[in-house]
Amino acid sequence: MGTRRYILSKVLQALLTLAFVMVFNFFLFRVIPGDPAALLLRGTAAFNPENVERVTHELGLDKPLPQQFLVYAQDTFTLNFGDSFFLKGQDVKTVIADRIWPTLLLVATSTLASAALGLLIGIYSGWRHGSRFDVGAQGFTLFVYSMPEFWFGILVLMAFAGGIGPFPSLFPAGGYATPGADLSGLGHAADVLNHLALPWFVLVVAYMGEYSLIMRNSLIDVMNDDFVMTARAKGVREKQILWRHVVPNAMLPTFTVVLLSLGFIFGGAITVEYVFSYPGLGLLTVQAIDSKDFPLLQGLFLLFSAAVIIANLVADILYSQLDPRVRAG
Amino acid sequence: MKKRKAFRLGITLMLAGAFVSAVLAQAAYAQDTTGATGATSQSDDQKVVFTWAGTGEPDSLNPMTGYSATEFYFWTASLHLLVDFNADFGPEEPDPKFDGFNSGLVTDIQVSDDSMHYTYTIRDDLFWSDGEPVTADDVAYTLNLYKNNHAYLPVGYTTLIDGEVTAPDATHVEFDTTEPTGLYNGDSPYIYAYILPKHIFEQTERGVCPGQPEGERCSPKAYSYVPQVGSGPFVMAEYKVGEFVRMERNPYWPGPKPAIDEIIYRIYKNDDAIATALQTGEIDFGYVTTANIFNTLKNADNVDTMVGSIPSFSEIAMNSGSAYEKAEGAFTPHGDGHPALADPVVRQAIRMAIDSEQLNQQVLLGYGVPGDTLVPPVSVEGARWEPTGADKLGPSIDGAKQLLEDAGYVDSDGDGIREMPAGSPDPGRPLDFRYYVRTSEQTSVDAAPFVSEWLQQIGIKTEVTAVNSAKLTDIINAGEYELSSWGWYPDPDPASILSYFTCDQRPPDGSTYGNNDAYYCNPEYDKLYQEQLGQTDANARWDIVHQMQKIFYEDSPYAIMWYDPVFSAWRADRFTGYIPQPQPNGDPLEGWGGISEVWLSLHPVAGSAGGSGAETKGISPAVWGIVAGVIVLLIAVFVIRRRRAADEDV
Numbered sequence: 001m002g003t004r005r006y007i008l009s010k011v012l013q014a015l016l017t018l019a020f021v022m023v024f025n026f027f028l029f030r031v032i033p034g035d036p037a038a039l040l041l042r043g044t045a046a047f048n049p050e051n052v053e054r055v056t057h058e059l060g061l062d063k064p065l066p067q068q069f070l071v072y073a074q075d076t077f078t079l080n081f082g083d084s085f086f087l088k089g090q091d092v093k094t095v096i097a098d099r100i101w102p103t104l105l106l107v108a109t110s111t112l113a114s115a116a117l118g119l120l121i122g123i124y125s126g127w128r129h130g131s132r133f134d135v136g137a138q139g140f141t142l143f144v145y146s147m148p149e150f151w152f153g154i155l156v157l158m159a160f161a162g163g164i165g166p167f168p169s170l171f172p173a174g175g176y177a178t179p180g181a182d183l184s185g186l187g188h189a190a191d192v193l194n195h196l197a198l199p200w201f202v203l204v205v206a207y208m209g210e211y212s213l214i215m216r217n218s219l220i221d222v223m224n225d226d227f228v229m230t231a232r233a234k235g236v237r238e239k240q241i242l243w244r245h246v247v248p249n250a251m252l253p254t255f256t257v258v259l260l261s262l263g264f265i266f267g268g269a270i271t272v273e274y275v276f277s278y279p280g281l282g283l284l285t286v287q288a289i290d291s292k293d294f295p296l297l298q299g300l301f302l303l304f305s306a307a308v309i310i311a312n313l314v315a316d317i318l319y320s321q322l323d324p325r326v327r328a329g
Numbered sequence: 330m331k332k333r334k335a336f337r338l339g340i341t342l343m344l345a346g347a348f349v350s351a352v353l354a355q356a357a358y359a360q361d362t363t364g365a366t367g368a369t370s371q372s373d374d375q376k377v378v379f380t381w382a383g384t385g386e387p388d389s390l391n392p393m394t395g396y397s398a399t400e401f402y403f404w405t406a407s408l409h410l411l412v413d414f415n416a417d418f419g420p421e422e423p424d425p426k427f428d429g430f431n432s433g434l435v436t437d438i439q440v441s442d443d444s445m446h447y448t449y450t451i452r453d454d455l456f457w458s459d460g461e462p463v464t465a466d467d468v469a470y471t472l473n474l475y476k477n478n479h480a481y482l483p484v485g486y487t488t489l490i491d492g493e494v495t496a497p498d499a500t501h502v503e504f505d506t507t508e509p510t511g512l513y514n515g516d517s518p519y520i521y522a523y524i525l526p527k528h529i530f531e532q533t534e535r536g537v538c539p540g541q542p543e544g545e546r547c548s549p550k551a552y553s554y555v556p557q558v559g560s561g562p563f564v565m566a567e568y569k570v571g572e573f574v575r576m577e578r579n580p581y582w583p584g585p586k587p588a589i590d591e592i593i594y595r596i597y598k599n600d601d602a603i604a605t606a607l608q609t610g611e612i613d614f615g616y617v618t619t620a621n622i623f624n625t626l627k628n629a630d631n632v633d634t635m636v637g638s639i640p641s642f643s644e645i646a647m648n649s650g651s652a653y654e655k656a657e658g659a660f661t662p663h664g665d666g667h668p669a670l671a672d673p674v675v676r677q678a679i680r681m682a683i684d685s686e687q688l689n690q691q692v693l694l695g696y697g698v699p700g701d702t703l704v705p706p707v708s709v710e711g712a713r714w715e716p717t718g719a720d721k722l723g724p725s726i727d728g729a730k731q732l733l734e735d736a737g738y739v740d741s742d743g744d745g746i747r748e749m750p751a752g753s754p755d756p757g758r759p760l761d762f763r764y765y766v767r768t769s770e771q772t773s774v775d776a777a778p779f780v781s782e783w784l785q786q787i788g789i790k791t792e793v794t795a796v797n798s799a800k801l802t803d804i805i806n807a808g809e810y811e812l813s814s815w816g817w818y819p820d821p822d823p824a825s826i827l828s829y830f831t832c833d834q835r836p837p838d839g840s841t842y843g844n845n846d847a848y849y850c851n852p853e854y855d856k857l858y859q860e861q862l863g864q865t866d867a868n869a870r871w872d873i874v875h876q877m878q879k880i881f882y883e884d885s886p887y888a889i890m891w892y893d894p895v896f897s898a899w900r901a902d903r904f905t906g907y908i909p910q911p912q913p914n915g916d917p918l919e920g921w922g923g924i925s926e927v928w929l930s931l932h933p934v935a936g937s938a939g940g941s942g943a944e945t946k947g948i949s950p951a952v953w954g955i956v957a958g959v960i961v962l963l964i965a966v967f968v969i970r971r972r973r974a975a976d977e978d979v
Contacts, residue, residue: 054479098570175573175597190947
């Protein structure tokens, strides 16, 4: 299959998946039990059947499903998701846009950093497997991989925000930036970094184990391949064998994992966002689910799905460039 | 050789770059912080910022649609009520002399002899934050807006108003009621509805929401109301969802000048973060929800704490007959609740078995108040009835057993679970109940094992399931439960909480919401509810309200477990002037009122510049610059070494 044809077929598949997600998106949130109008009015003096009906009408939920779907489809194509039910008066697009940057800053950078660190540990660990470094690194990565992020986050919060015992109180306890601080330029950037530091650290430590373990195992597999023995027989230096022959081949499965992880970055990191009160898309999703906020859920779900589909597409295309066998098969 | 030179040059340049960027960053930071609003230094142009925190997110900052406890703190600083609450939930005496504290809008109330026509005199010395005067026109417009647009909370206070509210001149408001009533005569701060600026909300009715981007859907209910035009000493200037609400001074506030320039509410998602932020001085005041965290704060340096009582309770609702009550009005029988709970004797036995004092000790570590009736101990004076002596249902396991035994609920097969008696709707059916608690309410989860154990002791089996609020609402609406745990924040005036348990408030059809989540229906209770609405004498009204509470307690559709405590803590070295509501131990930020005096009385403690809000915490830009430089350097060294190795290999 030619490169262009391969890419076209992958793009078409991605578009079809996206179309399916769009339809699914509409029905999914309407089959979840619960009446948003009722939730909205619980505990208010305005509750009575007429008002429930009125609110149902205001939310557009009294129209027949096909009609609701047509409105939804039209709005989705124009990226108009309407107003959030519970963040009243706020446009879904704006609500999501406000959270995208903090999410990217936290999850994307920590994913990349944890991948870089994890891969390095995995490479050296696999290359010297059985060594003291390997045993230590494996123990460490297994420990951080299995450690609950929430628990680790609370410990880091208490140690480096609260300052316990020998640990200094270095960073803020939560949030994205200091409200009302009136900073700009580098001052603002430093303030954001100070708020980012602890959740970022927790995510990097928590995620690096996964990459390290995959890379190590993949590297050990490749090291047993014939071409490595051939290189050694030819007298190629060990470091050259590692970096020019073993690592590029061992990277293929790890590369897929990293790219797919990047697809999930919009989903945020709910537990860490919760511990550090970080205003990311993960927490927003929880809030939207709790309040059955259909428009917001639809917007978020579409964004998450699109991100994963695009990451998949990019992975497919890059993979075909890295390994031509994929294209051929 | 050339390559090595290039490598060294690259490293040197990068090191120099890192150093220069660090120096520049330090200089820029110094420049930035010169104009910052840090409140711990004393220069003239620096603001005093009061930063408080909680875990609650405002539902809406617009009184048309807001209803959760959090947003009230912003309204108490920015909007007026007609009759303000005093610190003990009673009415502030209308007072034409303005001192900024006793600051309800009404200075005089005239009531016709038949108690059906009301004339309010409105003060003429207040201004909205955009300079417009506050007039009777604003009051009339707001009450009509609430009534005609079915504002979520305030509409309830306008139901007895007949027709439109009018403003014959700039200082008088008039309206009629559909029946004689004592609710609007100022004896109680019944109209808990904040007065809005007509010139702003009129625009929203035309689809123009000031401050909102054009093209966004706009209506009085869809309006975000930020930035706010308000009449109090502070107005909301900024709201970042999930992060903070910032309030600034109203430049046209004619009352005493507040000692603080800005109020910032920070939203944390958990108590641990609030406790940490308080101990390190990031915030000045915080509410926490768990007794354990509160206990740690009690021993913290420079932190003062208070456990207060507020109008709030947590209950176990019993499905009193969703499937067995007769169809009436919109209500049709639905669900599959156990028929035993339609019998008041079984409900009384459950109430009797639940030891509220034990729950308070075990779940709230003794900080709450054991619960009994619908009207909490902190309410408008005179409204509460308290069961004593023979009226009191337990706690007594033996008493509960005896009640069930006498009513014929016996354990005939010896499995420890009682069965329905002969002649009942379902003879022989074991008393095996579904008991739902809310995942979002840890105390309801913590209480469940105790309640289950007590019920087990009296021969009732329970199966406890934790679900989220949305799911539990569905379960209750469908009538598919026996016991469910939830809670309420009643108004200080009991009218609204009592109204929730009239027959017409039951979920009507299995899928529609109703406030009456116990499916309680007692025509005598309903009759008394209407009577108290029409009662013009306060004492006579309280008599009826007491009767209603007694009936509700005896019928026991609710087992009220406890009245919730409010845990607050603040930096003792920052601000003083908190006003607990009610006195002496209540909510230190006086969450009921308009305008609450606390926002004017809070001031920095002697020798302190006050708040911490605008202070940044963390490492400086220079250090970040160095960190960034080192990271870039490490990456560069790594890449260059890899390339060199590759080149040498070729």
